Amino acid sequence: MRIAVVTLFPSMLREALAHGVLGRALERGVVEVEYFDPRDHTADVHRRVDDRPYGGGPGMVLKVEPLRDAVRAARAASPRGSRAVYLGADGVPFEQSRAREASGWPGLILVAGRYEGVDERFVEHEIDEQWSIGDYVLSGGELPALVVIDAIARLLPGTLGSAESAAQESFTDGLLDWPHYTRPASVDGDEVPAVLASGDHAAIGRWRLQQSLGRTWLRRPELLERRRMSGEERVLLEEFKRAAAARRAEDRRVIDASYGEGESNEQDHSTTER
Numbered sequence: 001m002r003i004a005v006v007t008l009f010p011s012m013l014r015e016a017l018a019h020g021v022l023g024r025a026l027e028r029g030v031v032e033v034e035y036f037d038p039r040d041h042t043a044d045v046h047r048r049v050d051d052r053p054y055g056g057g058p059g060m061v062l063k064v065e066p067l068r069d070a071v072r073a074a075r076a077a078s079p080r081g082s083r084a085v086y087l088g089a090d091g092v093p094f095e096q097s098r099a100r101e102a103s104g105w106p107g108l109i110l111v112a113g114r115y116e117g118v119d120e121r122f123v124e125h126e127i128d129e130q131w132s133i134g135d136y137v138l139s140g141g142e143l144p145a146l147v148v149i150d151a152i153a154r155l156l157p158g159t160l161g162s163a164e165s166a167a168q169e170s171f172t173d174g175l176l177d178w179p180h181y182t183r184p185a186s187v188d189g190d191e192v193p194a195v196l197a198s199g200d201h202a203a204i205g206r207w208r209l210q211q212s213l214g215r216t217w218l219r220r221p222e223l224l225e226r227r228r229m230s231g232e233e234r235v236l237l238e239e240f241k242r243a244a245a246a247r248r249a250e251d252r253r254v255i256d257a258s259y260g261e262g263e264s265n266e267q268d269h270s271t272t273e274r
């Protein structure tokens with residue numbers, strides 16, 4: 001896949017993409033990343049890419065012409081059917097489903113903003129989609145571009161080993177990950193869950209699925225609502241909830257015992273965990 005990045009800071013991405021699984025994918029040509037700097041598309045002596053916002057207010061806005069010409073150069077170097085995406089806080093959420101979809105495109109042109117953003121007329125005329133990686137204030141679109149490239153590149157055949165790619169389509173799609181453990185089996189008296197060392201692969205699979213369901217229920221309940229559950233999953237989650245309730249009851253018992261009956265206990269335990 002061909003990825004073109006329109007950015008004022010290409011070295012920010014170049015360095016970050018040289019490592020690990022992505023670095024190897026680039027070496028092997030599974031993905032090709034090319035940079036287009038709007039500053040290379042200026043005509044004035046100051047190589048000016050920004051200007052003051054019409055209507056007043058703080059900060060600067062990226063001018064249309066250097067951005068437009070950089071995107072046009074990127075389009076000329078990209079395969080037919082490539083799509084140009086502006087990364088901005090006001091885009092649609094960039095999620096795994098969008099990464100999966102974009103991994104099937106022949107090419108992708110990512111545009112990273114700076115300052116307060118870009119002139120809206122550039123977006124209207126040169127951009128096909130707008131994506132946001134999340135709700136926070138950033139100082140530029142370069143880190144979002146890295147996030148998007150990482151998420152898409154690892155879906156391309158040849159980036160990961162075949163064992164890893166099979167695991168990606170596993171049954172835990174749409175759930176949080178299960179907890180992981182490695183050696184030693186005991187750290188400061190803290191033991192690995194016994195089931196993981198049992199060698200019973202069916203039991204391990206059930207435990208992991210249950211942990212994924214339980215953590216998703218605790219931390220990201222909206223993800224469970226989006227996802228239909230099998231009968232087995234319902235049973236596993238109900239068992240997790242019962243165990244969680246039993247743990248809470250036991251915690252309350254221990255707390256009551258240590259504070260003593262009738263003594264003040266101003267702590268509010270309702271806001272900790274479910």
Ligand code: 4G1
Pocket residue numbers: 087088089113114115116117118131132133134135136137138139140141144
């Ligand atoms: C208004 C967040 C502006 C930010 C409201 C997620 C944030 C790109 C993203 C901003 C950016 C809020 C993103 C803000 C991003 C141009 C340069 C826009 C940086 C810029 C909540 C600054 N996902 N933000 N504006 O952060 O590029 O992709």
